[in-house]
Amino acid sequence: MAQVPKRDPIAPPTIAHLRSQGVKSARMFCGSNWCGHMVVIPFDDLGLSDLTPFPDIRNHRRWVCQRCGSREVSVMPDWRDPQVVQAERLRQGS
Numbered sequence: 086m087a088q089v090p091k092r093d094p095i096a097p098p099t100i101a102h103l104r105s106q107g108v109k110s111a112r113m114f115c116g117s118n119w120c121g122h123m124v125v126i127p128f129d130d131l132g133l134s135d136l137t138p139f140p141d142i143r144n145h146r147r148w149v150c151q152r153c154g155s156r157e158v159s160v161m162p163d164w165r166d167p168q169v170v171q172a173e174r175l176r177q178g179s
Contacts, residue, residue, distance in 0.1 A: 098162075100128050100142075101135035108162045111142055115150040116157025122150050125163050 111131070115122040128135075133145055139162065148158040 097138040097140045099135060100131075100133060100137050100139060103139055103162050104128065104135065108164060110163040111139075112161050112163045113143075113148060114159040114161070115153060115155050116159055117150065117153050117155040120150060120153040120155060122152040124151070 108128075110125050110127040113124050113126060131142065131145070133142065137145070140160070143158050143160045147156065149156055150158070
């Protein structure tokens with residue numbers, strides 16, 4: 086059987102890379118089984134360098150769910166269309 090060559094792991098995307106793809110914010114999800122709270126936080130509000138690897142966002146603060154107080158948090162890029170996001174903000178009066 087042929088050996089598969091070892092490869093270096095792929096580096097996680099940085100905030101700068103996600104911005105270049107049109108992503109402007111992160112979605113934070115409460116990890117509690119019963120809560121399910123979600124909040125969208127713009128990258129600019131995080132106060133982190135654009136060179137920060139995206140998965141490290143959750144390690145730079147003590148995230149606490151505003152609804153239930155859980156510290157179990159999941160984070161993912163907010164891939165929504167920027168026009169949809171702007172329309173939602175206008176509708177909510179933000």
